[in-house]
Amino acid sequence: MTLSLILALVWVVLANVLAMLPSRDNHWTRAYALIAVGVPLLGYVTLQNGPWVGLLVLAAGASMLRWPLIYLGRWMRRQWFVSSQE
Template sequence: MNLSLILACLWAIAANVLAMIPSKDNLWFRAYVLIGIGIPLLGYVVYQNGPWVGLFVLAAGMSLLRWPIVYLGRWARRMLGRGKEQS
């Protein structure tokens, strides 16, 4: 296992530990920090291991940070005009 995969595993462990600690802001600040660290780390994983391993690490990261992804999807639908109810 090379350095990028070791760092990705440490990132996943840190995300799980941070999720177990109570927070007043529902963990959003920690999610932003994890996203800020995770995006360059994902690029490093893709650079060292290729796109298939990168997609696997991306899926793992998205499963850990699912609420920011849900809100991003809702925002994108609203911006594209598909979130409006038709009457």
């Protein structure tokens, strides 16, 4: 197993532990930190192991951070509909 995959597994375990701890802001600051660490890690996994493994790690990360992605999709849809109505 490559170093990048080991680091990705550590990221997954860390994300699960952080999700179990109570938070006053509904875990948003932790999500931002996980995204900031996860994006370069995803690039490293893809570089070392190829695009298919990178897509699997992306899917795993997206399943962990689904609410930020849902809110991003809603925001993008609002932006698109507002600009298309003008």
